[in-house]
Amino acid sequence: MKVSDLRGILTYVPRFREKIFVVAVDGEVAASANFSNILLDLAVLRSLSVKIILVHGAALQIERLAADRGVTLTSTDGIGITDEPTLKVGLDAATTLMNDIMQGLTSVDLRATYANIIIAHPWGIIGGVDQQHTGRVERVDREALTLFLNAGIIPVIPPIGFDGEGRTFRVNSDTIALEVAEAMQAMKIIYLSARDGVLIGGTLLQQLSISEADEIVKKKRSLVDRNTLSKVEAGARACRNGIPRVHIINGNADEALLAEVFSTEGVGTMIYGNDYQQIRRVFKKDIRAVLNLIKQSVEHAELVKRTRADILAQLDDYWVLEIDRQLVACVAVHLYPEAQKAELACLYVSKHHEGQGYGRKLMAFAEQLVAQRGARALFALSTQAFNYFVAKGGYAEVTPDELPPERRKKYDASGRNSKVLQKTVIPTAVEAART
Ligand SMILES: CC(C)(COP(=O)(O)OP(=O)(O)OC[C@H]1O[C@@H](n2cnc3c(N)ncnc32)[C@H](O)[C@@H]1OP(=O)(O)O)[C@@H](O)C(=O)NCCC(=O)NCCS
Structure with missing residues (x-):
C-alpha cells in the first residue's frame, strides 16, 4: 500500500x-x-x-x-x-x-x-x-x-x-x-x-x-x-x-x-x-488542499506555480470538482472583460481520477460560466496538454497575439512558451446584454 x-x-x-x-x-x-x-x-x-x-x-x-x-x-x-x-x-x-x-x-x-x-x-x-x-x-x-x-x-x-x-x-x-x-x-x-x-x-x-x-x-x-x-x-x-x-x-x-x-x-x-459529485467554488479553507492537488503537476511544469497568496487574490476564479467531499480536480476561470475574453487555467485532474471525463466536465463548466458572463472567446495556455484541448475540447491553436494585452505581457515575461489555444464562446442571451 x-x-x-x-x-x-x-x-x-x-x-x-x-x-x-x-x-x-x-x-x-x-x-x-x-x-x-x-x-x-x-x-x-x-x-x-x-x-x-x-x-x-x-x-x-x-x-x-x-x-x-x-x-x-x-x-x-x-x-x-x-x-x-x-x-x-x-x-x-x-x-x-x-x-x-x-x-x-x-x-x-x-x-x-x-x-x-x-x-x-x-x-x-x-x-x-x-x-x-x-x-x-x-x-x-x-x-x-x-x-x-x-x-x-x-x-x-x-x-x-x-x-x-x-x-x-x-x-x-x-x-x-x-x-x-x-x-x-x-x-x-x-x-x-x-x-x-x-x-x-x-x-x-x-x-x-x-x-x-x-x-x-x-x-x-x-x-x-x-x-x-x-x-x-x-x-x-x-x-x-x-x-x-x-x-x-x-x-x-x-x-x-x-x-x-x-x-x-x-x-x-x-x-x-x-450531493455525490459537485463542482463548487474554492473557499479560503480549501487553498491548501488545492495547492496539494496540483503540486505534482507544477513540479512537472504542466501547470504554472501558484502560491497561496496568488490563489487568495483571485479566489472567486477557482473551482473544484468534489467526489464524496474529496477534491479530485480543479480549474480557474479568469475574465478579461475589456477584451471579451476569458482564460481557462489551472485545469488539473488527480492521477487517480484521470480518464473518467472529469477534465471534459470542467472544460464544459468553464465554457458555460464564461458564456453566462458575456465572454466571446475562451483561451487556455498549455505546455503539455495542448492536444487535449484540441481533441477533447474543440480548441484551436492561435498565436500569442490573440491574448488580451495585459495577459500577453505576462506570457512574454514567463518564458514558458506555452501554446495558446482558443475557443469561440456564444454568450448566453441575458448576460450578453450586460456586456
Ligand atoms: C489534461 C487533463 C486535465 C485531462 O483530464 P482527464 O479528466 O483525465 O481527461 P478526460 O477524462 O476528460 O479525457 C481523457 C482523454 O483525454 C486524453 N488526454 C489526457 N491527457 C492528454 C494530453 N495531455 N494530451 C492529449 N490527450 C490527452 C486521454 O488519452 C483520454 O482520451 P480518450 O478519451 O480518447 O481515451 C489531466 O490529464 C491533467 O490534469 N493534466 C495535467 C495538468 C495539465 O496539463 N493541465 C492543462 C493545462 S491548464
Missing part, C-alpha cells in the same frame, strides 16, 4: 466515526468462502468506531434445506407467498445460518447478538391472493438497537419478524436493511450479493442517482435479475428518505467491502442522494 493510499483512507475515518452502517449479506455470500474475509473487514470497520448492524438473507440456505427435505417452496426470498411448509424451512435455515454467523463474528473477536427487533405484519391479500406468512416491516425496535450499538455489540438481524401476538413472518432481507437504516438514520447501506453490482448489458453501472435507479425499477425490469432489482428498489427508497449512500457490491470479491467504503470510486454500484 502506498502512503498516498493510506492518506486517502484516513480522510474517511473522522467522517465515519460513530456512524451507522447497515451491512446486508445475502445467504449466498454468507455461505461463500469469502465470508470469513467479510467478517475481518467488519472488524476493521469496528476498530475505526463504525457502528455495524448486520442483516442477513437466507435464500440459498432455504433452497438447500428444502431440497434435502423434499419441500416445494412458494418463495425463497420473502417476496410473494410464504406457505406453512416454506415458513418452517425458512425458520430452520435462518436459525442455523444465524448460529454460523455468530460463530464467525466471535472468531474475529467481535461481540454480536441475535436481534429480534423487527415487528412485522402480514402482507395480506394482494390482487386477491393471500400472501400467507410473508410479512412486511411494521416497526423497528430502535431502542433495543441503540442499546446494542452503544454497548459496542453488533446486532445481527435475520429475515424473520414477529407480530404482537407472537406470529412469525418471513420478511425480505433487503427490505429489512432499508427499514433498519431509515429507523436508525444510518450513513450507508451496503448490500453484499453474489453479483458485481448493477450490470446492464454486461456493463457495470458504477453510480446511480435516485432517478436513474427509479428508471431501472420502472422501465428495465427485464434487464436486471430479481435479486438486484430488489436492492435497487430498496436503495432508491433509502436515498430518497435521507440515507446518503447505498452500495451494491460483490460479497464474493476479496476486499470488496473495504474497497467500496474507502475509495471515492468504489468497486460496485453506488446509489446516491443528490
Whole structure:
C-alpha cells in the first residue's frame, strides 16, 4: 500500500466515526468462502468506531434445506407467498445460518447478538391472493438497537419478524436493511450479493442517482435479475428518505467491502442522494488542499506555480470538482472583460481520477460560466496538454497575439512558451446584454 493510499483512507475515518452502517449479506455470500474475509473487514470497520448492524438473507440456505427435505417452496426470498411448509424451512435455515454467523463474528473477536427487533405484519391479500406468512416491516425496535450499538455489540438481524401476538413472518432481507437504516438514520447501506453490482448489458453501472435507479425499477425490469432489482428498489427508497449512500457490491470479491467504503470510486454500484459529485467554488479553507492537488503537476511544469497568496487574490476564479467531499480536480476561470475574453487555467485532474471525463466536465463548466458572463472567446495556455484541448475540447491553436494585452505581457515575461489555444464562446442571451 502506498502512503498516498493510506492518506486517502484516513480522510474517511473522522467522517465515519460513530456512524451507522447497515451491512446486508445475502445467504449466498454468507455461505461463500469469502465470508470469513467479510467478517475481518467488519472488524476493521469496528476498530475505526463504525457502528455495524448486520442483516442477513437466507435464500440459498432455504433452497438447500428444502431440497434435502423434499419441500416445494412458494418463495425463497420473502417476496410473494410464504406457505406453512416454506415458513418452517425458512425458520430452520435462518436459525442455523444465524448460529454460523455468530460463530464467525466471535472468531474475529467481535461481540454480536441475535436481534429480534423487527415487528412485522402480514402482507395480506394482494390482487386477491393471500400472501400467507410473508410479512412486511411494521416497526423497528430502535431502542433495543441503540442499546446494542452503544454497548459496542453488533446486532445481527435475520429475515424473520414477529407480530404482537407472537406470529412469525418471513420478511425480505433487503427490505429489512432499508427499514433498519431509515429507523436508525444510518450513513450507508451496503448490500453484499453474489453479483458485481448493477450490470446492464454486461456493463457495470458504477453510480446511480435516485432517478436513474427509479428508471431501472420502472422501465428495465427485464434487464436486471430479481435479486438486484430488489436492492435497487430498496436503495432508491433509502436515498430518497435521507440515507446518503447505498452500495451494491460483490460479497464474493476479496476486499470488496473495504474497497467500496474507502475509495471515492468504489468497486460496485453506488446509489446516491443528490450531493455525490459537485463542482463548487474554492473557499479560503480549501487553498491548501488545492495547492496539494496540483503540486505534482507544477513540479512537472504542466501547470504554472501558484502560491497561496496568488490563489487568495483571485479566489472567486477557482473551482473544484468534489467526489464524496474529496477534491479530485480543479480549474480557474479568469475574465478579461475589456477584451471579451476569458482564460481557462489551472485545469488539473488527480492521477487517480484521470480518464473518467472529469477534465471534459470542467472544460464544459468553464465554457458555460464564461458564456453566462458575456465572454466571446475562451483561451487556455498549455505546455503539455495542448492536444487535449484540441481533441477533447474543440480548441484551436492561435498565436500569442490573440491574448488580451495585459495577459500577453505576462506570457512574454514567463518564458514558458506555452501554446495558446482558443475557443469561440456564444454568450448566453441575458448576460450578453450586460456586456
Ligand atoms: C489534461 C487533463 C486535465 C485531462 O483530464 P482527464 O479528466 O483525465 O481527461 P478526460 O477524462 O476528460 O479525457 C481523457 C482523454 O483525454 C486524453 N488526454 C489526457 N491527457 C492528454 C494530453 N495531455 N494530451 C492529449 N490527450 C490527452 C486521454 O488519452 C483520454 O482520451 P480518450 O478519451 O480518447 O481515451 C489531466 O490529464 C491533467 O490534469 N493534466 C495535467 C495538468 C495539465 O496539463 N493541465 C492543462 C493545462 S491548464
